[in-house]
Amino acid sequence: MAVESRTPVAEGSGVHACWVESRATLGFTASAILIHHPTGGSILIDAGNSSNFDAEIEPYEGQTKRWLATFPAALAPKLPLDELLRELGVDPASLTAVVPTHAHLDHIGGILDLPEPPVWVSEEEAALIERGREAVIEEVMPAHAEAVAGLIEPLRFVDEPYEIFDRHADLFGDGSVVVVPMPGHTPGSVGVFVTLPDHRRVFHVGDAVNERAQVRKLRGKTLAMKRTDSDRVAANVNVGRLHALAEALPELAILPAHERAAWVDAFGEPTSSCPAG
Ligand SMILES: [Zn+2]
Structure with missing residues (x-):
């Protein structure tokens, strides 16, 4: 498959990306990528679960x-996201935006623990939230x-x-930082390419796949996880696309939202400090 040209990253753009983990259990993770951009401010890709999870499922x-x-509850955060960010040296009020890969609870719930950041989502995901x-x-x-609807600013593709x-x-x-539409898991799911200063590239694919093995083996989700896809045909199309992408760009680190081993491979360890600048 032909690979289209990509926008080059400006030399010395100074982008800094950290792995922020709100919960890990049994090989799964609920995590965010915190990105500091020298002129664009700081953004979070995904936000994990809400600390108020138990009440919210009522x-x-x-x-x-x-x-x-049972399952999402196991990834509820140990610390509310605002407290976690403060521990990492980040003022939660300073975020330019949160960019959730989709609107499922374990990706946008953490936004409720933040001081009302702008939330950048696709039009389709905004409609789902509505x-x-x-x-x-x-x-x-x-x-x-209810909490996120008023914060939405549409992604402009x-x-x-x-x-x-x-x-x-x-x-x-x-x-x-480049966002691409990946409808299937939800109508407005997105994937996010992040190019690090050392030119390593990470592709956060949200829940398009649960683990990298699916990409390798060209397999859809397991029976138990299929129930989470809104459009199974479109979801399988994404697996095929990711397979082709991984073949074309073997150095690209594909990052399923919850496969902890993929995060370890991409970032090493969760950050203990991620101040801007
Ligand atoms: Zn998820």
């Missing part, structure tokens, strides 16, 4: 509630939809290819 019933109280305000849906928790994707949004205009 509107659910039956099997859905049992599932939430649906979460109108009815109790599994994809977006009512408390999350341009109709120009980036790698194997047809559209992209270059957040800082220098190719250091």
